[in-house]
Amino acid sequence: MRYTVAELRMRRLRVPALVAGAVVAAATAGFILVQGIGAPGTGAFAETPARADGAPNAGTAPPSQQADGEPVGVPAPPHDAAPASGDLPAGTSVFATGLQGIDGLNPDLLAALRDAASDSGIEFTITSGWRSQHDQQLLLAEAIVEYGSEAEAARWVATPETSVHVRGEAVDLGPWEATEWLAEVGAGYGLCRLYDNEPWHFELVASAPTSGCPALLPDPSHDPRLQ
Secondary structure (H helix, E strand, C coil): CCCCHHHHHHHHHHHHHHHHHHHHHHHHHHHHHHHHHHCCCCHHHCCCCCCCCCCCCCCCCCCCECCCCCECCCCCCCCCCCCCCCCCCCCCECCCCCCHHHHCCCHHHHHHHHHHHHHHCCCCEEEECCCCHHHHHHHHHHHHHHHCCHHHHCCCCCCCCCCCCCCCCEEEEECHHHHHHHHHHHHHHCEEECECCCCCEEEECCCHHHHCCCCCECCHHHCHHHC
C-alpha cells in the first residue's frame, strides 16, 4: 500500500503518541500492583489492628502460643516432685525388689536377712526398712503428738539426722514367729535385736557371729549412736 505525503506525516505523529500512552499505562498498572502487595495493612502482609487495650485480637495469636498462653510444644514446668519415700506395702517379703524401702538397705544387711529367712522356713516380712529423712521426720512428729513430748518420743523414734533406718542399717520385721526365731539364732547371721522395747527392730552387727549380740538397751534413747 502506498501513502501520500500527508498520510506519512500523520503516521509519524501518531506512533510516538501511542507508544507513550502504552508506557504510561504500564507504569501506572505496575505502581498499583506494587502498592497492593507491599503496603502495610493490605494484601498478603495485611495485619489485624490491635485492640485498644493492647491485647491481641481473637484469632491473631502467633502459632507458637496456645489459647491459654502456654507455648506450643514446650512442656509445662513440673510440679514440685514428691519426696522419696521408703513406705512398704503390708506383708512385703524380704525377697521383694523394686521398692525403695528394700533397695535402699545396706546390701550386707539384706543378704543376711535373706539367708536367715531361707534357713528358717518362715516368711520374713519387712514392715519398715530404709526411710527418707522426710519419712523419719513425719514419724517423729507423730510420736511427739502421741507421747506428748520430744523426750518420750525419743524412746521410740530417732531424729532424721541420727536414724539408722535413714542410713539403711536397720529393719523392722514381722511376723512374731520370725522375730522370735531371729532373736534366738540371729547372731549366727550377724543379725541382732538391740532394744528391749522394740522386739521387731534388727540390725547387722559385724562381731555377732563370733561374740554374740550386745546386751539389749532399754530403748533407742539410751543408744549413744543416736545422741
